[in-house]
Amino acid sequence: MKIVIVGGGLAGLLATIRACEKGADVDLISFVPVKRSHSVCAQGGINGAVNTKGEGDSPWNHFDDTLLGGDYLANQPPVLGMCEAAPKIIYLMDRMGVMFTRTGEGLLDFRRFGGTLVHRTAFSGSTTGQQLLYGLDEQVRRWEVEGKVKKYEEWDFLSAVVDEDGTCRGCVAQDMKTMEIRAFPSDAVIMCTGGIGAIFGRTTNSVINTGSPLSSLYQQGVYYANPEMIQVHPTSIPGDDKCRLISEGVRGDGGRLWVPKDGKPWYFMEEWYPAYGNLVSRDVASRGIYKVCRELKMGLDGKDMVYLDVTHLDPEWIEKRQHGVLEIYRKFAGEEPTKVPMKVFPAMHYTMGGMWVDYDQMTNIPGLFAAGECEYQYHGANRLGANSLISCLYGGMVAGDKVLEYGKKLKKNTADVSGKIFEAEVARQKEKADKIYQLNGTENPYKLKDILNEYMTNNVTVIRYEKTMKETDEKIQELMARYKNIGVCDTGGWSNRTAVFIRHLWNMFELSRAITGGALLRKESRGAHYMPEYPDRDDENWLKTIKAKWTPDGPEFSLEDIDLSLIKPRVRRYDVRKDEVMKEEEKEEKKEAAATAEEK
Amino acid sequence: MSEILVKIKRQDGPKSKSYWEEFKVPLKTNMNVISILMEIQKNPVNAKGQQTVPVVWDCNCLEEVCGACTMVINGVPRQACAALVKDLKQPIVLRPLTKFPVVRDLMVDRNVMFENLKKIQGWIPIDGTYDLGPGPRIAPARRDEAYPIATCMTCGCCMEACPNVNSRTTYIGPAAIAQAKLFNTHPTGAMNKEERLDAVAGDGGIVDCGNAQNCERVCPKLIPLVSIIAEMNRETVFRGFTRWLKGKPQKAAFDEPIG
Ligand SMILES: Cc1cc2nc3c(=O)[nH]c(=O)nc-3n(C[C@H](O)[C@H](O)[C@H](O)COP(=O)(O)OP(=O)(O)OC[C@H]3O[C@@H](n4cnc5c(N)ncnc54)[C@H](O)[C@@H]3O)c2cc1C
Numbered sequence: 001m002k003i004v005i006v007g008g009g010l011a012g013l014l015a016t017i018r019a020c021e022k023g024a025d026v027d028l029i030s031f032v033p034v035k036r037s038h039s040v041c042a043q044g045g046i047n048g049a050v051n052t053k054g055e056g057d058s059p060w061n062h063f064d065d066t067l068l069g070g071d072y073l074a075n076q077p078p079v080l081g082m083c084e085a086a087p088k089i090i091y092l093m094d095r096m097g098v099m100f101t102r103t104g105e106g107l108l109d110f111r112r113f114g115g116t117l118v119h120r121t122a123f124s125g126s127t128t129g130q131q132l133l134y135g136l137d138e139q140v141r142r143w144e145v146e147g148k149v150k151k152y153e154e155w156d157f158l159s160a161v162v163d164e165d166g167t168c169r170g171c172v173a174q175d176m177k178t179m180e181i182r183a184f185p186s187d188a189v190i191m192c193t194g195g196i197g198a199i200f201g202r203t204t205n206s207v208i209n210t211g212s213p214l215s216s217l218y219q220q221g222v223y224y225a226n227p228e229m230i231q232v233h234p235t236s237i238p239g240d241d242k243c244r245l246i247s248e249g250v251r252g253d254g255g256r257l258w259v260p261k262d263g264k265p266w267y268f269m270e271e272w273y274p275a276y277g278n279l280v281s282r283d284v285a286s287r288g289i290y291k292v293c294r295e296l297k298m299g300l301d302g303k304d305m306v307y308l309d310v311t312h313l314d315p316e317w318i319e320k321r322q323h324g325v326l327e328i329y330r331k332f333a334g335e336e337p338t339k340v341p342m343k344v345f346p347a348m349h350y351t352m353g354g355m356w357v358d359y360d361q362m363t364n365i366p367g368l369f370a371a372g373e374c375e376y377q378y379h380g381a382n383r384l385g386a387n388s389l390i391s392c393l394y395g396g397m398v399a400g401d402k403v404l405e406y407g408k409k410l411k412k413n414t415a416d417v418s419g420k421i422f423e424a425e426v427a428r429q430k431e432k433a434d435k436i437y438q439l440n441g442t443e444n445p446y447k448l449k450d451i452l453n454e455y456m457t458n459n460v461t462v463i464r465y466e467k468t469m470k471e472t473d474e475k476i477q478e479l480m481a482r483y484k485n486i487g488v489c490d491t492g493g494w495s496n497r498t499a500v501f502i503r504h505l506w507n508m509f510e511l512s513r514a515i516t517g518g519a520l521l522r523k524e525s526r527g528a529h530y531m532p533e534y535p536d537r538d539d540e541n542w543l544k545t546i547k548a549k550w551t552p553d554g555p556e557f558s559l560e561d562i563d564l565s566l567i568k569p570r571v572r573r574y575d576v577r578k579d580e581v582m583k584e585e586e587k588e589e590k591k592e593a594a595a596t597a598e599e600k
Numbered sequence: 601m602s603e604i605l606v607k608i609k610r611q612d613g614p615k616s617k618s619y620w621e622e623f624k625v626p627l628k629t630n631m632n633v634i635s636i637l638m639e640i641q642k643n644p645v646n647a648k649g650q651q652t653v654p655v656v657w658d659c660n661c662l663e664e665v666c667g668a669c670t671m672v673i674n675g676v677p678r679q680a681c682a683a684l685v686k687d688l689k690q691p692i693v694l695r696p697l698t699k700f701p702v703v704r705d706l707m708v709d710r711n712v713m714f715e716n717l718k719k720i721q722g723w724i725p726i727d728g729t730y731d732l733g734p735g736p737r738i739a740p741a742r743r744d745e746a747y748p749i750a751t752c753m754t755c756g757c758c759m760e761a762c763p764n765v766n767s768r769t770t771y772i773g774p775a776a777i778a779q780a781k782l783f784n785t786h787p788t789g790a791m792n793k794e795e796r797l798d799a800v801a802g803d804g805g806i807v808d809c810g811n812a813q814n815c816e817r818v819c820p821k822l823i824p825l826v827s828i829i830a831e832m833n834r835e836t837v838f839r840g841f842t843r844w845l846k847g848k849p850q851k852a853a854f855d856e857p858i859g
Contacts, residue, residue, distance in 0.1 A: 014729075017729055018729060021728055021729060032660050032666075032668065033710075033711075033714065035667075035714070035753075035754060036660050036661075036666040036667060036668045036753075037660075037666075038660065038661065038666075040661055040665045040666045040753070041661050041663065041665060041666075088731045091731070091732075091733060091734040091735065092729055092731070092732075094734055094735035095724070095726050095732065095734070095735040095788070096724055096726055096735075097723075097724035097735075097783065097786045097788065097789060099743055099746050099747045099750045100743075101740075101743070102737075102738055102739070102740045102743050103740070104740060105737070106737030106738050106739050106740070107734075107737060108734070124747070124750075125747060127665065127751060130665050130751065130753070131750055131751075134750065135724075138717075138722055138723035138724070139723055139724075139726070141714070141717060141718055141722065141723060142723045142725075144718070145718055153711075177703060206660045206661045206662070206666070207659060207660060207662060208660055238630075239630050239632075240628055240629070240630045240631050240632070240635040241632060241634045241635040241638060241662055241681070242662045242663075244662075244663050245663075320744075324665070324751075328663055328664070331664070331682055331684075332630075332663075332682075332684075334684075397729075444642055444643070446638070446641045446642045446654075447642050450642070489644050489651075489653060489654060490653040490654060492612065492653065494612065494613045494704065495613070495656055495703050495704040495707065497654075497656050498641075498653070498654055
C-alpha cells in the first residue's frame with residue numbers, strides 16, 4: 001500500500017514509522033527538512049502517568065485532568081485512549097535513545113506541569129521536543145535507507161486529490177526549488193502539518209506555521225472543528241520577530257509569578273489559586289496576567305509585563321533542568337535569569353481546534369487522515385501543558401495503524417483510478433499559481449499579514465468582545481479584497497518564496513474568518529474562549545463542537561454533540577483541589593437525591 | 601543611529617553569478633538579523649532606492665533549535681535568529697554558507713549532512729514500536745555526557761568552519777562523527793558500535809580531520825567536538841588494531857549503501 005504523509009513533526013514521523021512497520025510505502029512531504037520541524041521548539045516535556053513518585057497517579061487521573069483542563073469540550077473515548085497509551089509511548093521514545101533527564105537510579109525523571117497536582121511530565125532538560133523529534137527522525141532515516149520512505153523536503157502541500165466518489169486518492173504539492181507542481185497518487189493521505197501561529201504574527205510558533213494545508217483542505221470540504229479555541233501561553237519574552245516561550249516547566253520546577261505591590265512581591269496566582277498556584281491551566285494563568293497588567297494596571301513599569309522568578313532556586317539545579325530555556329532568556333533578553341527575575345507576557349501558542357476527525361483519525365473525506373496539532377481531537381477548549389507532544393505521538397500512531405486497515409478495506413486501489421483526476425487537480429493548482437504570478441498591484445503581501453496579525457492578536461485571543469471581533473471579521477474581508485491588488489514583487493521561476501507566501505496568506509485569511517466566526521458564535525466562556533459579555537460556561541447550549549464548513553461566502557457553522565460517555569462534567573476550579581470539588585459535588589448530588597426522594 | 605546598513609551577498613540560482621546588494625533598514629529595539637530580513641520583505645528597496653526582490657533565506661523556529669537560519673554573519677557562521685543587531689558591527693555583512701550549494705541568496709542545500717547521518721548509522725536499532733517496556737537504565741552522569749551531542753541541530757556551522765570540508769574531499773565532518781559517538785554511548789546503540797566505528801574510520805571519515813579545532817569554536821550548542829573527535833579517533837585506531845590482529849580485511853565504508 002502506498003500512502004502519503006504530509007508533515008514530519010512528531011505526528012508525521014511516528015505515523016511514518018508505524019505505517020512502514022506494517023508494510024506500507026510512504027512518500028513523506030514536508031515544507032522544511034523534517035528535522036527542522038516546529039516540534040523542535042517544545043521545551044518542557046511530555047505527559048504520561050507513569051507514577052514513579054508515589055503520588056498514586058494513573059492514566060485515569062491524567063484523563064480526568066485533561067478533560068477538566070479542556071473544559072469538557074473533547075470527546076472522551078479518544079482522550080482516554082491517549083492517556084492509557086502515554087506511559088508506553090514514553091517508554092518507546094526512551095528505547096529509541098531519547099536522552100531523557102534521569103533520576104539517581106537511572107530511571108526517567110518527571111516534573112510538574114500546569115493543571116495537575118502530580119509529577120507526570122517526562123523531559124529532556126528543556127529541549128524535549130527537539131530530542132523526541134530527533135529520535136523519530138533517526139528511525140525514519142533507517143526506513144529511508146531500507147527504501148520504504150521517500151522524502152520530499154521543501155515541498156509545499158497544495159491540495160488533496162479527491163475522486164468522483166469523494167474519496168481521497170493522494171495530493172498535489174509544489175517543489176519550492178524548481179516550482180514544479182505535481183501529483184502524489186496514494187491509497188490514503190495523513191496530514192500532520194501542525195499549528196497556525198503565523199495568523200497571529202509574533203507568537204511562540206515557528207514562522208512556517210501558517211496553517212496553509214489545513215486551510216486548503218477546509219476549502220476542499222474538510223470540517224474545521226472548534227476553530228475559536230486558541231491557546232495563549234502565559235509566559236513568553238516578546239521580541240521584534242517572535243515571542244520566545246519560557247516553558248511552563250519553569251513554574252513546574254518552582255518558578256513563581258509576581259509583580260511588586262506596596263514594595264513587596266505579590267504572588268498573585270498563588271493568592272488567587274491556592275491549590276494550583278502558578279500551575280493553573282494556561283487560559284487561567286494568561287487571564288490572570290492580563291488582569292494584573294490591563295485591569296489592575298500593575299504590570300512592571302506600567303507595561304504589559306510580569307516577573308517569572310527562579311532566583312530563589314539553586315542555580316546549579318535549575319540550570320541543569322532548564323538550561324535551554326535559561327539560555328534563550330540570556331541570549332534574547334540579555335539578563336541573567338538566575339540573578340534577576342525574568343520579564344514575561346502571554347503570547348499566542350497553540351491551536352486546540354483543527355481538522356475534524358473521527359476516532360480513527362479520519363476526516364470527513366474518506367482516505368484523508370489527520371494527526372497532531374492540525375486536528376482537533378484531544379484538548380477540547382484548552383490544552384494542558386505537555387499534553388501536545390503526547391497527543392501528536394498518539395494521534396500519529398493511531399493514524400499510521402488505521403490507515404492500513406482502511407487500505408485493506410478499499411474496494412478500488414488508487415493504482416486502478418483514472419489518471420485524469422490527478423491531471424485535473426494539477427491543472428487547477430497550476431492555474432491558481434499562475435494567478436499569483438500575475439498579481440501586479442501595489443499592496444505588499446507581508447504588510448497585509450502584519451495587519452491581519454494585529455487584529456487577530458488584539459481581538460481574538462485572551463479577552464474577546466463581540467464588537468471588536470465583528471470589526472476583525474470585517475477587516476479580514478477588507479484584506480481579502482486588498483489581496484487582489486498585491487504586487488508579487490518576485491516573478492522568478494526558481495525558489496520563489498514570495499509566491500509561496502502569497503498562497504499561504506490567502507489561506508490564512510480563510511482560517512481567520514473561521515476562527516473569528518466561531519468565536520462570535522460561541523456565546524459563553526469555556527477554556528481559552530473568554531467573552532466578558534458571556535462570562536460563564538453554558539453546558540446546556542454550548543457543550544458542543546463547532547464545525548466550520550467553507551463556502552465562497554464565508555464559513556457556515558454547525559454544532560455536534562460531545563461524547564460524554566465516561567465522565568460527567570464538573571465545575572472547573574483551580575483554587576481548590578479537584579478531590580475536594582468532587583466531594584462537594586457528591587454531597588450536593590446526595591442532597592438533591594434525598595430531596596427528590598422525600599418529594600415522592 | 602536610526603538606520604542599519606546591511607550588505608547581502610545574493611545569487612538568483614545555483615548556477616547564477618553572485619552579486620552584492622546593500623539595504624538600509626530602520627532600527628527598532630530588540631532586532632535580530634531575521635527582523636532585518638523581514639523588514640526587507642516588507643519594503644524590497646535597496647540602499648540606492650531601487651525596487652528589488654525580497655531576499656530568500658531559510659528559517660523556522662527563531663530560537664536557535666532548528667538550525668535552519670544558519671548563514672555567515674560578519675564573517676562568522678551562526679544562526680541569524682540569535683544574532684542581535686545591537687551586538688553586531690555595521691555594516692552587517694550577510695553571506696550564504698560556502699560549504700554547501702547555494703539554492704538562492706542566503707539559502708543553501710545542506711542535504712549532505714543528513715546523508716552523512718545515514719553513513720554512520722545514526723539511529724538506535726530498536727526491534728519495533730510495539731510495547732516492549734522501558735529502555736535501558738542510564739546513569740545520570742552518562743546521560744549528561746551524551747545529551748549535549750544530542751542537541752546538534754545539523755546547522756552546518758562546524759562544516760563551514762572546518763578547513764578540511766571542501767570540494768576536494770568527501771569528509772563527513774565533525775557533526776556526523778559526534779553523532780556516531782552519541783549512538784555508541786547509548787546501551788542499545790553500543791550493540792553495533794563496531795559498525796559505526798568502521799564507518800567513521802572509512803573513506804571521508806575521521807582520518808580527514810586535520811585537527812584545526814575550528815568546529816568547536818563555532819558550535820552554537822557548545823558541543824565539545826574536539827575531545828569527541830579525539831576519542832573517536834582513539835577508538836577507531838584501537839578497533840583497527842584488533843581487527844588487524846584478527847586478520848579481518850577492513851570494509852570500505854562509504855562507497856556502498858549501509859542498510
Ligand atoms: C515554543 C513551544 C514550546 C512547546 N512546548 C511544548 C511542550 O513542552 N510540551 C508539549 O506537549 N507541547 C509543547 N508545544 C506544542 C508542540 O510543540 C506542538 O503542538 C507539536 O510539536 C506539533 O507537532 P506536529 O507533529 O503536529 O507538527 P509540527 O512539528 O509543527 O510539524 C509540522 C510539519 O508539517 C510540515 N508542513 C507545514 N506546512 C506545510 C505545507 N504547507 N506543506 C508541506 N508540509 C508542511 C512541516 O514541514 C512540518 O514537518 C510547544 C509549542 C511551542 C510553540
